[in-house]
Every structure is written in structure tokens, then in C-alpha cells.
Amino acid sequence: MILIAESGSTKCDWVLLDTLNDKRINTKTKGLNPAILKKKEFKNIISDNETLSEYKKEIKKIYFFGAGCNTSKTKNNVHSVLNSFFKNSTSIVEEDTMAAVYATTSTPAVVCILGTGSNCCYYDGKSIINKxxxxxxxxxxxxxxNHFGKELLKAYYNYQMPQNLRALFESKYDLSEKTVIKKLYQSKTPNKYLASFAPFVFDNKEHSFMETLINDVINLFIKNHILQYTDELKTVPLHFVGSIAFHGQNYISNQLKKQGLNAGKFIQKPIDSLIEFIKKENAVLQS
Known part of the structure; x- marks a missing residue:
């Protein structure tokens, strides 16, 4: 069996592929970011999953694409955990940007991730180039x-959020100063806490305040990241992956047009496209 994992900081999607019987089993765990979690915590999250535990002896090959897997140290930590739990397997560990690339293109392109965190890279057809x-x-x-979460909290506490939105925001979340400070400064995953406010933005996107906030945040991403690849974008497409990108795609497309750019694909979850890529790769290897 082949095991594929696509992990952000918030959640991890897992797919077990039985290539002989063309069988597919899906499961989920909490996000597994090795830059945030210690190896013991990482392994505990895996071992607590009944599906992964049930099939761990049958898994021969693992593809793990994850946030935080961008250094040799974090990659080695992931290899260590995976190989100690799935003892009959070999593992391939790549950063989440590689999953986004494989999910959107096999040819040169600029690929952006907008989820709990964000990233942007140029794929030259063989490797990733970060500017x-x-x-x-x-x-x-x-x-x-988490950027949207920061902006919401600042607007709320600075009394810049309109009263009707303030009331709704208060009804949805515990916004006591004590709770927020504890979550931000004592939690192991404050980025996930901040990102938990993002759905409120898109649930209320018709409000003019939210529309301005969304456009401001997107424009900052375009300015600081996408426009670094202006030369490349003269000849290659621009793709997006992640929940924020998916729910904000109309805003992203509109703001890009103002810069003379066009958005290509928007994929919320790259796991399905990753499966097809890996099935093809293994078919080539076995042929």
C-alpha cells in the first residue's frame, strides 16, 4: 500500500492507496507541522488515528507533503517519525509547496498557497524557486x-469594526481579553488559533467592511509575493491552492486583473490531484 499525506498547520489529509485492488481509504488528523510540533507529539497524533494504526504494517511507501518541511532538520524529523511508526515503509518528505505544484501543474508556473499560512513560488518544470x-x-x-485573524482582532479591539459586525463577532467567539491573550501567547499553535477567525470573514463577505478587509489583505499578498514573479508571469500561468484561496477566488481574480494578471486554477484541497500524480509516477516506475 502507498500512503499519501498532505498537511498544513491545521489539518492533515491522508489517503491509503491499494494499487493492486485500486482501493482508496481516506482519513484525517490534526495538522502535522514539524516546525511547531515535537517528534513525540507528531507521532502521538499519527498513532491515535485508528485507520493509520490498522494498516501501518501494510504500508510500503509514504509520500508526506507538509507545512514546515522546508529544512533538512524538519524533513529528517518527519522521516524519523514515519519510519519508526510505519516500520515496513520508506518515506519521501517534501514541503507543502511541492504538493501545491503537483496538484496544479506539470509544466512551469507560479503557484501560491493561501491556507492557514501562505507561500508563493516559481516552478521551472523540475524544481521550486523561491524569491x-x-x-x-x-x-x-x-x-x-492567520493574517485575516490578526486583522479581525485588531479591528475589533481598536473599535474599527462596525457595531453590527462586532455584535455578530462576539456571538461567535470568546473574545475576552484573558482568553485571547492566553490563546496567542500560551498556545502551542497560535497560528491555528488566528486562522480559526478566517471563516467569519468569508461568511460575512457581503458587508462593505469585510470586502475592504479582504481586498486589502489580498493586495498585500500580491504586492509582497506575486509581483516578485512579474517576469515569469509573462510566459507562465498563476495557480492557487488552499481554503483561503478557494473561498476568496473572486476577490483574488479581480485584484489580479488590476495588475494586468490572470488567475489560473483554484484548488481547495490538493490531495485528489496528488493521488493522480503519484499513481502515474508509480505506474512509470513499475513499467
Whole structure:
């Protein structure tokens, strides 16, 4: 069996492929970001999943694409955990941007991720080229779920949010100062906490305040990231992956047009396209 994992910081989608019987089993766990989680925590999340535990001896090959898998140290940590739990397997570990690439294109393109976090890269047909180093959710991650969460909280606490939205926001979340500070500064995953506010933005996108907020956040991502690839975009398409990209695609397309750019594909979950890519790759290897 082949095991495929596509993980952000919030959740991880897993697919077990029985290539002999063309059987597919889907399951989910919490997000597995090795830059945030210790190896013990990482392994506990996997072992707590009944499906993964049931089939762990039958899995021969693992493809793990994840947020935080962009250094040799974090990749080695993931290899270590996977190989210790799935003892009969070999593992391939890549950063989440590679999953986004495989899910959208097999030819050169600029590919963006807008989920809990954000990223943007150029794929030259063989490898990923990044023009900026991501410093994570505290400094960067423009256009991401946690960026939207920050902007909402600032607008709420600075009394810039209209009263009708304030009341609705208060009815949906615990916004006591004590709770928010604890979640931001004592939680192991404050980026996930911030991103948990993002659905409120798109649930209320018809409100003029939210429309302005969405456009401002998207424009910052375009300015700081996409426009770094202006030369490449003269000849290659521009694709998007992630829940924020998917729900905000109309806004993204409109703001890109103002820059003379066009959006290509919008994919909410890359896992299905990843499956097809990996099935083809293994078919070639076996032929």
C-alpha cells in the first residue's frame, strides 16, 4: 500500500492507496507541522488515528507533503517519525509547496498557497524557486488565514469594526481579553488559533467592511509575493491552492486583473490531484 499525506498547520489529509485492488481509504488528523510540533507529539497524533494504526504494517511507501518541511532538520524529523511508526515503509518528505505544484501543474508556473499560512513560488518544470524566505506567521504569511485573524482582532479591539459586525463577532467567539491573550501567547499553535477567525470573514463577505478587509489583505499578498514573479508571469500561468484561496477566488481574480494578471486554477484541497500524480509516477516506475 502507498500512503499519501498532505498537511498544513491545521489539518492533515491522508489517503491509503491499494494499487493492486485500486482501493482508496481516506482519513484525517490534526495538522502535522514539524516546525511547531515535537517528534513525540507528531507521532502521538499519527498513532491515535485508528485507520493509520490498522494498516501501518501494510504500508510500503509514504509520500508526506507538509507545512514546515522546508529544512533538512524538519524533513529528517518527519522521516524519523514515519519510519519508526510505519516500520515496513520508506518515506519521501517534501514541503507543502511541492504538493501545491503537483496538484496544479506539470509544466512551469507560479503557484501560491493561501491556507492557514501562505507561500508563493516559481516552478521551472523540475524544481521550486523561491524569491523570498518565509519568516512565518508572526512576520509574514500575508493573505493567509492567520493574517485575516490578526486583522479581525485588531479591528475589533481598536473599535474599527462596525457595531453590527462586532455584535455578530462576539456571538461567535470568546473574545475576552484573558482568553485571547492566553490563546496567542500560551498556545502551542497560535497560528491555528488566528486562522480559526478566517471563516467569519468569508461568511460575512457581503458587508462593505469585510470586502475592504479582504481586498486589502489580498493586495498585500500580491504586492509582497506575486509581483516578485512579474517576469515569469509573462510566459507562465498563476495557480492557487488552499481554503483561503478557494473561498476568496473572486476577490483574488479581480485584484489580479488590476495588475494586468490572470488567475489560473483554484484548488481547495490538493490531495485528489496528488493521488493522480503519484499513481502515474508509480505506474512509470513499475513499467
Amino acid at each position: 523570498s524566505i518565509s519568516l512565518g506567521y508572526i512576520v509574514m504569511d500575508e493573505g493567509s488565514g
